[in-house]
Amino acid sequence: MPNLDNSLFEIGTLDQLATQDTPLHRIDPRAKLITALCFMVTVISYNRYDLAALLPLCLYPLALSAIGHLPGAYLRRKLLIASPFALLVGMFNPLFDQATLLHIGGLPISGGWVSFASILLRFALTVSAALILAASTGFTTVCMALGRLGAPRAFSTQLLFLHRYIFVLADEGQRMLRARNLRSFDGRGTGLRVYGAMLGQLLLRTLDRAQRVHRAMLCRGYDGEIRLNRRFRLRPADFAFVLGWLAFFMLARACNLPQLLGRWIMGIMA
């Protein structure tokens, strides 16, 4: 089981990756955000038995991680950590949906297995798109882009603070855990009751801190809006990035590219 320390360190890695300077990192954050959102909508819009038709969309995460020098092993590991959710969602499809949908080499494949595979593929595509967005842009910049694009202020501010204080919170939790472990023996003192009390304690401390932070913000003139002294500028390359990918998504959605390719090859061979 990944422990808290390591998983937070991994969040730090995401930020570290975002400090690189590659063609992908130089694209305006808003352009990357819009493209990623459109990509996700496209992926989700497919029929649940579509599997082959989804494959061309793999080009998007693969190309982006190559251009942005993002380590594939790291992204795969992150995918793996999140995969239980998708597994849980699709787990029962093969059980409930046993009607045979197709044959591969004489082996009957039920609709349930196809839709299960489709769920996993969609999960991998959407989550890797989100990871790539964060790793090529930086969490805070994504928040700012959200704000610029008209997302509710409360939402983008929340995200910003989540990212800032998750480290402080984890630190505090870890210190409490350590303090408990040092005074727990033979499994006594590690029960659910103590755990509940600790969580409650952590919540109270968090509320206190929130109040202090808010106070510090008011002291420096906070009026509901977080202002950052940075300017975004859209260049032609940003438009090309968005439009190019959108065209590709639409093409992939409108016609089943693997099928076309298959027919074409069959046509040549015939």
Add this chain to the structure above:
Amino acid sequence: MSHHIVEVRGLRYCYPDGAKALSGVDFRIRHGESVAVVGANGAGKSTLLLHLNGCLAPTHGNVRIGDYPLTKATLQQVRRTVGMVFQDPDDQLFLPTVYDDVAFGPLNLGLPAEEVDERVRQALDTVNCAHLGSRPPYKLSGGEKRSVAIATVLAMTPDILVLDEPSSNLDPQARRKLINLLRGFSHTKIMASHDLDMVLEVCERTIVLHQGKVLADGPTRSIFANDALLEQSHLERPLSFRGKEAVV
């Protein structure tokens, strides 16, 4: 210059749960003075400081900053004049980078981008942290965090600095740097501290709080020479002041 005066009259404060924190505090601090607020844990030091720029509103009594009584209407003006450095820098540094944090106040004042940039540079230079601009605050050391927290306040060019336990959790060298920094400021300074050695070096005047009241108010050296007073307020003579008699 009357506008750097801090005047507190008959200040009483009860927390919402009924706990009495301050029961009648009076003092007047003039332009350019360096004043320490000392006292036991729970004597009301932090509560008092929080009144000086309107983070808390008095239950009774009033606070005047320069020509303004502290009211809702003057709050913005007062907060521009009184810069508050909190005890825990993690409470004060809440943005993604040091630069953003130092720029936060000036941007809220509505200054143009270039002016903000200039102020951030100056403030970070003053605390010798110019190289930290692009770093995320949570990765700084304790001493760096403290310096940056002070810079976030300096960038708003306040006339009065209020600091809560500025030397807590600092290593000796960081503490020394802080003392030199504070001594270099010409601002009116008010700080709460248990670090009486630092108080001796930085503040010429000391206010002793005890159970929500001013027990003594006078020159630091004469207060630290009064052993009975120190004992009563749970303090003791600073190490650097042992075996000396005060020159009163």
